[in-house]
Amino acid sequence: MTYITDIAVELGSDEIDNVKLAAGFGHEAAFVRDKIGFVKRRQLAESETEFDLVRRAFERIQNGSGIRREDIQLLMVVTQNPFNTGIPHDSALIQARLGLSNKVMAFDVGLGCSGFVYGLNIASAVMELNAYDCALLITSDCYSRHIDPADDKTRLLFGDAAACTVLQRTSGILKIGPGLFSTDGNAGNALCRKERYISMNGRAVFEFSATKVPAQIRELMSQASVREHNIKKAVLHQGSKFIVDAISRRVAPLGLTCPFYAAEVGNLVSSSIPHALSIEISEGGRESFVISGFGVGLSWGSSCLYKV
Amino acid sequence: MSATTKEVFEILLSSTTLTKLPPNAGPDTGLKEMGVDSLDVMQFILALQEKYGVEIPEADINAMSSIAKVVEYLNLGMAE
Numbered sequence: 001m002t003y004i005t006d007i008a009v010e011l012g013s014d015e016i017d018n019v020k021l022a023a024g025f026g027h028e029a030a031f032v033r034d035k036i037g038f039v040k041r042r043q044l045a046e047s048e049t050e051f052d053l054v055r056r057a058f059e060r061i062q063n064g065s066g067i068r069r070e071d072i073q074l075l076m077v078v079t080q081n082p083f084n085t086g087i088p089h090d091s092a093l094i095q096a097r098l099g100l101s102n103k104v105m106a107f108d109v110g111l112g113c114s115g116f117v118y119g120l121n122i123a124s125a126v127m128e129l130n131a132y133d134c135a136l137l138i139t140s141d142c143y144s145r146h147i148d149p150a151d152d153k154t155r156l157l158f159g160d161a162a163a164c165t166v167l168q169r170t171s172g173i174l175k176i177g178p179g180l181f182s183t184d185g186n187a188g189n190a191l192c193r194k195e196r197y198i199s200m201n202g203r204a205v206f207e208f209s210a211t212k213v214p215a216q217i218r219e220l221m222s223q224a225s226v227r228e229h230n231i232k233k234a235v236l237h238q239g240s241k242f243i244v245d246a247i248s249r250r251v252a253p254l255g256l257t258c259p260f261y262a263a264e265v266g267n268l269v270s271s272s273i274p275h276a277l278s279i280e281i282s283e284g285g286r287e288s289f290v291i292s293g294f295g296v297g298l299s300w301g302s303s304c305l306y307k308v
Numbered sequence: 309m310s311a312t313t314k315e316v317f318e319i320l321l322s323s324t325t326l327t328k329l330p331p332n333a334g335p336d337t338g339l340k341e342m343g344v345d346s347l348d349v350m351q352f353i354l355a356l357q358e359k360y361g362v363e364i365p366e367a368d369i370n371a372m373s374s375i376a377k378v379v380e381y382l383n384l385g386m387a388e
Contacts, residue, residue, distance in 0.1 A: 202350070203353070203366065206351075
């Protein structure tokens with residue numbers, strides 16, 4: 001079995017007042033607070049880089065759980081915005097910059113908001129196959145540098161963060177359970193990069209999120225091995241409060257609640273679920289969860305995390 | 309199957325964050341006047357699609373500016 005043993009999330013240093021910014025686009029404060037949900041967002045400061053966030057998160061992992069560099073046998077980096085051109089891949093650059101061993105399997109996974117759920121599943125399989133004891137899953141996508149400043153549909157949503165999640169095979173806080181994964185490349189234009197900037201068809205993304213994600217969660221929860229864990233909480237990708245609330249209403253008949261964790265940070269792309277889990281863990285929440293990530297691709301994945 | 313004004317009003321209230329209708333709101337009152345914002349519209353449209361089994365293209369949404377117009381649109385669509 002594979003377990004999550006620690007999560008550290010680092011946010012961009014700039015704090016953006018989203019209410020003030022939204023007013024410039026003609027949106028009322030209530031719309032920001034109750035619908036978009038992101039009252040504040042965190043962005044990279046001008047002098048800050050994605051790697052600064054990764055480094056700070058890794059330092060917190062080292063200080064917190066005492067993981068040594070030489071313990072890490074697998075390094076997976078989930079990003080769609082690599083530091084340079086993607087050649088060489090981010091995981092190789094990070095292996096070098098963090099001073100990890102050469103005896104590490106390091107690779108990138110090019111996924112967006114579903115990336116953390118996919119990453120856990122891939123890492124778990126690789127660790128089992130190779131009898132690895134320790135892996136580091138990094139999610140890092142800083143969209144602020146890929147957003148059209150004149151586009152309120154995207155500018156009011158995204159925040160910048162990096163998360164380091166430590167996985168081990170012997171013990172941990174949450175045991176990684178089964179997952180379900182889907183892709184619909186035909187609908188990929190709903191959320192993609194067009195020339196320089198991220199472009200989003202809000203209605204298409206909403207309809208995808210509000211229909212496909214609850215259906216996948218229902219299918220996962222119908223599995224006998226999942227039902228016996230009596231899961232009561234879904235930790236969703238924090239696309240917006242509007243989307244979390246819409247999914248929440250549709251999975252409520254399963255007995256699931258779906259908290260919104262991101263009012264002060266924004267949509268952190270693949271780091272949104274580790275950010276939410278870190279809040280649950282820090283508040284002492286020892287329970288089983290369904291997690292669900294969904295977005296660019298279109299790609300969606302849901303998985304179980306069982307309390308230990 | 310046909311859509312009725314009463315039913316569509318109920319869908320509006322159950323699918324959006326609108327908890328009650330403003331005083332004097334009727335079938336011809338504009339959705340915006342009733343406090344329905346752009347995100348509410350997305351939820352409302354999805355709920356209509358699921359209820360009546362129709363697909364509502366983006367280009368048609370602007371014309372669905374009141375409950376009366378929504379009912380008319382749905383009944384024309386379902387009659388085709």
